[in-house]
Amino acid sequence: GAVVSQHPSRVICKSGTSVKIECRSLDFQATTMFWYRQFPKQSLMLMATSNEGSKATYEQGVEKDKFLINHASLTLSTLTVTSAHPEDSSFYICSAPHTGRTLAGQETQYFGPGTRLLVL
Amino acid sequence: DQQVKQNSPSLSVQEGRISILNCDYTNSMFDYFLWYKKYPAEGPTFLISISSIKDKNEDGRFTVFLNKSAKHLSLHIVPSQPGDSAVYFCAASALNNFGNEKLTFGTGTRLTIIP
Numbered sequence: 001g002a003v004v005s006q007h008p009s010r011v012i013c014k015s016g017t018s019v020k021i022e023c024r025s026l027d028f029q030a031t032t033m034f035w036y037r038q039f040p041k042q043s044l045m046l047m048a049t050s051n052e053g054s055k056a057t058y059e060q061g062v063e064k065d066k067f068l069i070n071h072a073s074l075t076l077s078t079l080t081v082t083s084a085h086p087e088d089s090s091f092y093i094c095s096a097p098h099t100g101r102t103l104a105g106q107e108t109q110y111f112g113p114g115t116r117l118l119v120l
Numbered sequence: 121d122q123q124v125k126q127n128s129p130s131l132s133v134q135e136g137r138i139s140i141l142n143c144d145y146t147n148s149m150f151d152y153f154l155w156y157k158k159y160p161a162e163g164p165t166f167l168i169s170i171s172s173i174k175d176k177n178e179d180g181r182f183t184v185f186l187n188k189s190a191k192h193l194s195l196h197i198v199p200s201q202p203g204d205s206a207v208y209f210c211a212a213s214a215l216n217n218f219g220n221e222k223l224t225f226g227t228g229t230r231l232t233i234i235p
Contacts, residue, residue: 004163034223043124044164044209044225093163095223109223111156111163 003027004096006112013084014120021079021115023050023094029074030096034109035067038091050077050094084119091116123147124212126226134234139197141229143210146191150212150224155184155195157206158228164209168195200233207231 003026013019023033031052036044048058048069056069066088068080081088095109125144133139141155151172156164170177170184170193177184183196197204210226 006163010161036225041129041228043122043227046222046224049222091161095163111165113163114161116161 004094004110004112006092006094006115008115009113010116010118012118012120015085016083019081019084019117021081021092021094021117023077023079023096023112025075025096025110028096030077031074032097033071033077034095034097035069035077035079036093036095038093038114044093047079050079052077081117084117086119089117089119122227123150124210124224124226126208126210126229128229129227130230130232132232132234133200135202136199139195139200139204139231139233141195141197141208141210141231143193143195143226144191145193145212147212147214147224148191149214152213153184153186153193154211154213154223155182156209156211156225157204158209159206167208197231200231202233202235205231205233 005024007022011019033050035047037047038044046059047062048056050056050069050071052071052074058064071077091114093114095111097109123146154169155167157167158164168179168182168184170186175186186193207228207230209228211223213223
């Protein structure tokens with residue numbers, strides 16, 4: 001099946017530094033990728049939609065200048081957490097949609113393994 | 121505003137018995153529903169899904185039931201196995217203004233299967 005990878009799997013950084021997280025679709029092209037954030041014991045919250053060749057669309061309440069998204073190619077999207085602070089510590093997950101909707105009970109998005117960010 | 125709710129944060133079930141996980145939603149625009157299994161520090165793993173035009177979908181030990189009028193869906197796992205112990209997320213899907221599929225997740229239910 002399709003695979004989505006993320007790098008790094010975990011990162012520890014000092015407050016004030018910027019961190020880049022990569023999301024790659026390994027055997028399919030994705031014009032759209034999604035970035036989620038999960039706080040401990042909470043749901044996955046959609047942060048933004050990454051669009052190849054155009055600007056990302058951000059969900060309400062997500063600072064676009066804080067979380068920079070670049071969809072560099074049909075297989076790569078990056079999320080940069082700029083000037084990271086301890087409250088940005090979280091688990092970040094990306095996903096890429098499968099080829100359109102199906103009605104056959106199939107998966108519609110493939111998720112990456114996630115990136116654990118810890119800001120000291 | 122939590123549009124997808126899983127009111128039971130945890131559930132314990134004896135091995136071999138049926139596990140029933142519930143999910144409620146409020147947005148009538150949702151037309152596709154999915155269940156994911158998740159381990160700590162890993163991405164969600166897809167289990168099963170159902171379109172709003174159906175009321176049941178079965179795949180092996182997993183069955184999802186959808187009651188559109190009640191805006192309720194449930195995941196049945198039978199027989200439950202120790203390897204089923206994980207956090208289960210319900211997700212609902214709708215197309216956003218750009219034609220992209222947007223998933224809204226519930227808060228999850230931690231299922232523990234007791235040997």
